[in-house]
Amino acid sequence: MRILTVLILSMFALVGCGGSDGGSGNSSTSHNGSSVSNGGSSERPTTEDSGQTTGGSSGSGSTGTGTGSNTGGSNTGSSDQTGTGSDTGSSDQSMADEMLAAVNAARAQGQDCGGTWMPAVAPLTWDATLEQTAFLHSSDMANYDYFSHTGLNGSSPSQRVTEQGYSWRTVGENIAAGQKTVSAVMQGWLESPGHCKNIMNGSFTQMGAASDTNSGSTYGIYWTQVFASPK
Structure with a gap:
């Protein structure tokens, strides 16, 4: 069985379980691909959660405000991400070390995720393939x-x-936008119940993360964390 959990966080305009002035929304998805979402935007941070998806392999599931059923036998996506922005994000070893250390420090202590206590769980290891996946999406x-x-x-x-x-x-x-440092984006994720739970998810054993920047974009910097456990 595969489980897909998707969360997003933005510094300036977000949708989700945290709630905020200006609009909020939640999304949940069941194994059959159904999704319920209330949209909205805000000038202050909020979050969006999606439910979990089960299936035999990665197929053509839908994402965004929810994740659909992944039951196909092959992957149909592509990653021809060849924009013209600047590739000067924090995707180097220093960022990787700092991000992994921050995530594992949180997992080691246990966290109060919006009133739900998530106990300490095993540390994650860094995976270069997941890092590359994260960088491509941030870019x-x-x-x-x-x-x-x-x-x-x-x-x-x-x-x-x-x-x-x-x-x-x-x-x-997890994705985020606008935060300038690893510590800032981690603080935002840990203060969001859904993101906190994702970071504390004991079913994940590996992670990768990256950011990329483009001064001409809305938020300037975009972050992606990818968590997984291999077959």
Whole structure:
């Protein structure tokens, strides 16, 4: 069984379970691909959650305000992300070390995720394939100035992971935009109940993350975390 959990966070305009002035929304998805979403936007941080998806392999599931059923036998997404923005994001080893350390520090202590105590869980290991997957999506968002789990080419998080050659059992994604540092984006995620739970999810064993920048885009910097456990 595969489980897909998708969460998003933005510094300036977000939708989700955190709630805020100006609009909020929640999304949940069942194994049959149904989705319920209340849209909205805000000048202050909120979050969006989606439910979990089960299936035999990564197929043509839908993402964005919810994740559809991934029951296909092959991946149909593509990653022709060739924008013209600047590729100067924090995708180097220093960022990787800092992000992994921050995530594992949170997992080691346990976290109060919006009133739900998530106990300490095992540390994650860094995976270069998941890092590459994260960078491609951050770069796509930065270069083409959008903010979504759905790639410009229509790809879902699970499709992007599969396309990079990672055979997964569980996979999840966090995205964010506007935060300038690892500590800032981690603080935002940990203060959001849904994102906090994703970081503390004991079913994940590996992760990768990256950011990319484009001064001409809406938020300037775009972050992606990808969590997974291999088959």
